[in-house]
Amino acid sequence: MTFRAPVSEYEFLLNHVVGYDSIPATDRFAEATSDTVSAILTEAGKLCDEVMAPLQRNGDLHPARLENGVLRTSPGFADGYQAICDGGWVGISAAEEFGGMGLPQTVAVAVYEMMAGACLSLQLAPLLSQGQIEALEHHASDAIKELYLPKLISGEWSGTMNLTEPQAGSDVGALTSKAEPNGDGTFAVTGQKIFISWGDTDFCGNICHLVLARLPDGVPGTKGISLFLVPKYLPDAEGNPGKANDLKVVSLEHKMGLHGSPTCVMQFDGATGWLVGPEHGGMAAMFTMMNNARLGVGGQGVGAGEGAYQHALAYALERKQSKTASGFIADHADVRRMLMEMKADLFASRAILMACARAIDMHTATGGSDWAARAAFLTPIAKAFGTDTGMRVSETGVQVYGGMGFIEESGAAQYYRDVRVTAIYEGTNGIQSMDLVARKMMDGGEMAFALIDEIEEQAERARATHPNMAESVWQACESLREATEWLVSQQDMQDRFAGSVPYLRAFARVLGGHYHLAAAMADQGGPREKLARFYITRMLPEHSALLAHAQAGAEGTFALSLDELAG
Structure with a gap:
């Protein structure tokens, strides 16, 4: 089937439901008018429909793999990622001074949700970079910003986040990774991290890891954790990738879904890193990345649900079984119930996402504490309900298919397998x-x-x-x-x-x-x-x-x- 990005749905939500008009009414986002946003969503929709959606099955059937320590991505992913970069979509909400578009989060969340519906495995790569860009904008030194942000925003380099360790999952304070001062302003980072999405690629010049580790004087628990930027290749004097850093991908996880997205076990052996934010302030800096990442993951759930809904609807409109008004199973009462529930919940969860993103933008534009409180309150709801909806809709999509939904060739099960992790990562629901x-x-x-x-x-x-x-x-x-x-x-x-x-x-x-x-x-x-x-x-x-x-x-x-x- 052919995926169709829900551009008109977003236009209706923004213009008639969540009050988007308050955003361009501010000085900060005055140029992000409704007409401009519609044009942006239309172009993003073309990317999703024509470039990313055809890669959906490739990622599942031809997973990322390690060959003699070198990561190989799924067929077509390199070209798809380059198309994302060429459109400037990695830096859609990033600061214009470093090459970003400077658009509202409301627009960024909409675009990335559509990308998730087209190909969730590939969408995750620029989403992680987007989160790292935001963390560096808020917490990095000027020198780090000047070197890394333009390359991350252009997509030439990519970003990851390294929190989880075998003994430290949701309990981040239990991590044992350490960082020793090198005496020259850099630090030697040592430890192993697991579940690192897009920990390596074969289509970016450098991979920039944000790593949580503990300095020698760091107290136990989260208050003793610091954040470090640890690149795969150390930049040379001209800012280009130089000597390989002391880190590697140990292995790739064998997962239920998201096969096109390499989930890495990362080993850091005294790797050179730079402090981001103050010493022992790593959790605050990382949460800058994680809070908006949680909203983004909610969007992944909704996007995957949208893909599953369209997939199921197309089947229901062509499958004939028993007598119905149209001749197709879409006119059986129970199938129609399932389709209506899918569509209704997608609308509800998408509206919550947009309301949360709007609150973030209004806080950015006005500094109002009430907007910050609203965004903070809506974030866990947007993340949990968005991903719950994605799982529920994807599971229902398999049911609409009936027996064929249990057959992998139909593609229905992939949506459920891919979306299932969204209720787990970035903080379980x-x-x-x-x-x-x-x-x-x-x-x-x-x-x-x-x-x-x-x-x-x-x-x-x-x-x-x-x-x-x-x-x-x-x-x-x-x-x-x-x-x-x-x-x-x-x-x-x-x-x-x-x-x-x-x-x-x-x-x-x-x-x-x-x-x-x-x-x-x-x-x-x-x-x-x-x-x-x-x-x-x-x-x-x-x-x-x-x-x-x-x-x-x-x-x-x-x-x-x-x-x-x-x-």
């Missing part, structure tokens, strides 16, 4: 949920209640044209308000954590109803109003069961002993 109910509620729920108030205000406005849908959203919002009041009153964090996942999902469900209602108001009598009615009538009610679970506390969760769990 469970950790996102715990972050939401703990750190993001340290304000006593102020931001949560502000969002709830906004949802109810829109529902009140919608009563004039959509009374039934408005009432459903308003009532769901009141239930969410009561659950949030209960949540912030809990002093034992285990009571919050035990219900954090259903609470996040319920919040996302209500946000989805909010954005679907906005779409219905903007498209009265049109297909988006019909989709909104389906979501609000059939999917929004899930919030009730989720909130009951969220408020059940921890006691029942720990009712069985460890021995009883095993019995």
Whole structure:
């Protein structure tokens, strides 16, 4: 089948649902008008449709591999990556002074989500570089910025992030990698890192690794961690790749999916690195990269879900089985239900992504602390719900195919295998949920209640044209308000954590109803109003069961002993 980037969907969301017009109204992004953004999305869509989508199966069937220590990427990936670079897409939101486009994150997230739908394995390479660019912009010395940023932004060099070690996964503070001062302003970095996406390529002149390690005087835990830039090749006096650094790819992981993206075990043996940010300030610097990376991973989930939906829909519109109005299985009630749920959840999760990205842009443009708080609150929801949606939609896509979905040649299973990791990396979805109910509620729920108030205000406005849908959203919002009041009153964090996942999902469900209602108001009598009615009538009610679970506390969760769990 042929992938079609959802350009028109993004244009509708930006112009009618999430309030994009506030972004070009600022001085910072005055040139990023709706017309300009539409032109950019159209060009990005062509790249996705014509260049990246044809590589989707190549990455799965012909995985990246190591040959005598040299990494070989999937057929066509080098040309695809070069096309991304030629379009300037690596530096879409990077600073113009170093060669970037300087566009809003809202636009960058939209473009990269479309890329993920076309070919997730390849999209991951420039996404990682984009994250490193942002970390260096905020924390690196001027000398590092001047040398590395232009090459990363052009795509000539690529970037990675090296956090995880065999004994230090989500518990980053348990890492043992060390960095010793060399006496000349550089450091000797030693240690092994695992799960390093795109730890090497055969189409970039240099690979720039951001590595977390501990200095000799670093205290145990996360407060003693520093961040280092460790390139594969040491730049020479002219800034070109010179002598090979003391690092290597030990092996590639054999994975469930994302076969076109090499996931490396990296070994650093006294490799030369440069400090990024202050000593022992590595986690703060890395989280600059990770926070927006989490939003980007949410986009990966939505993008993979979009690809799976289009793949399943195409099959449902050509497969004939039993009698239906059209003759195709798309007109069987249960198949139609699956397709509607897929489409409705993709809209909801995409709208949450855009709302979060808009908050980031408004904070960048205005410096307003309220925008920063909104972005921080929405980030774990966007990441977790976006990737949950990607998994759910991709799994449903296999079901639409029926028996053929279980056959690899159909390509349906690849979407599920590829997207599954997005709920794990950049902070598992469970950790996102715990972050939401703990750190993001340290304000006593102020931001949560502000969002709830906004949802109810829109529902009140919608009563004039959509009374039934408005009432459903308003009532769901009141239930969410009561659950949030209960949540912030809990002093034992285990009571919050035990219900954090259903609470996040319920919040996302209500946000989805909010954005679907906005779409219905903007498209009265049109297909988006019909989709909104389906979501609000059939999917929004899930919030009730989720909130009951969220408020059940921890006691029942720990009712069985460890021995009883095993019995």
